[in-house]
Amino acid sequence: MINGSTKIVGLIGHPVEHSFSPPMHNAAFEELGLDYAYVPFNVCPENLKSAILGAKSLNIKGFNVTIPHKINVMKYLDKLDPIAKLIGAVNTIDFKEMKGYNTDGIGCIKAIGEVTSIKDKNIVVAGAGGASRAISFYLARENPQSIHILNRDINKAKSLAEDVKNSKLTDNVDFDSIDKIVGYVSDADILIDTTPVGMSPHVNDEAIVKAEDMHSDLVVNDIVYNPNETVLLSEAIKAGATPVYGIKMLLYQGAESFEIWTGEKAPVDVMEKTLRKTLDL
The missing domain is CATH 3.40.50.720 (NAD(P)-binding Rossmann-like Domain)
Known part of the structure; x- marks a missing residue:
């Protein structure tokens, strides 16, 4: 149940309706008994800066980042993981340090x-x-x-x-x-x-x-x-x-983001089971 102490993480992109990440992450939080919730946010490109600043002000813990924001979001972060800097794109943000990562690879x-x-x-x-x-x-x-x-x-x-x-x-x-x-x-x-x-x-x-x-x-x-x-x-x-299979990359990039945000080892088996169910596999 979401309450005043629930930590919020989520996804920003435009659009986000197609995402399979929310059920996968929320199942993982439930499995480990973590008081987190994962929410998708549809953010238009012109609102990206205000979305990042607003998320920090609202004490949101982390974001996944999808199309079309992976490159433009970098300018609003304080730090970049070295390999994310080389790639020139970010798909994960940890608001603790305002730091961007790329877990796709x-x-x-x-x-x-x-x-x-x-x-x-x-x-x-x-x-x-x-x-x-x-x-x-x-x-x-x-x-x-x-x-x-x-x-x-x-x-x-x-x-x-x-x-x-x-x-x-x-x-x-x-x-x-x-x-x-x-x-x-x-x-x-x-x-x-x-x-x-x-x-x-x-x-x-x-x-x-x-x-x-x-x-x-x-x-x-x-x-x-x-x-x-x-x-x-x-x-x-x-x-x-x-x-x-492609589902495995989706699974492991999500697990990596999960570990960046929570500091806990991701329950990969539960995440995969949820993904397969969501995808009707």
Whole structure:
């Protein structure tokens, strides 16, 4: 029950009606007996500054941040986690220090970590947008053998690869056109698809790689979580490759935010069960 001592955390974005975060976090608070509540707030871009200042004044403890605020919100914070600064986007705020974090990339790393490690692996990242950027910097931190960033707009791939190199986290990053993905996947240990291909309602899109171009030792992660089994993951299963579902990244980035706000270990099993129920899986 919400009362005068309940700590409020939430989500800011525009829109926020589609979010699966509130049930996941509120189930976690209930499981641990924490007097917290997670609330989504629809904040128009022109109201972002007043929303952040107002939240601080209202003693709100933390926010998740989604589209379109992940970049613009940074100017209203006092501190940035080093990797969030490199990524240039924030998806989590801790109002204790007015500090911004980016947990998107770590969500992906932990999802893949359920089946394999990143260290010394040859990794192909499809796409060069915001999600790819967050993931690529976190990958670089894990000492992979190589990261190949492939995109339709090759200049975006080049720009991201150069930014990752300039971070000094790794030298082993390059870029190319996504049209050449089959050649890269044949030598890859891990394929991460950060593109929206196959996302609902476009569930019949053509997969970016077909089963015949995959191998059984490949780990395939699609960050799209609706549908749960995307066209790419269907092809991976056909090829005998190991699928990593998008719901796992959603789960682990949320768990990381939970731990930043509460200082408690997130009950990941309860959060996953709630997510699956919310998504009808």
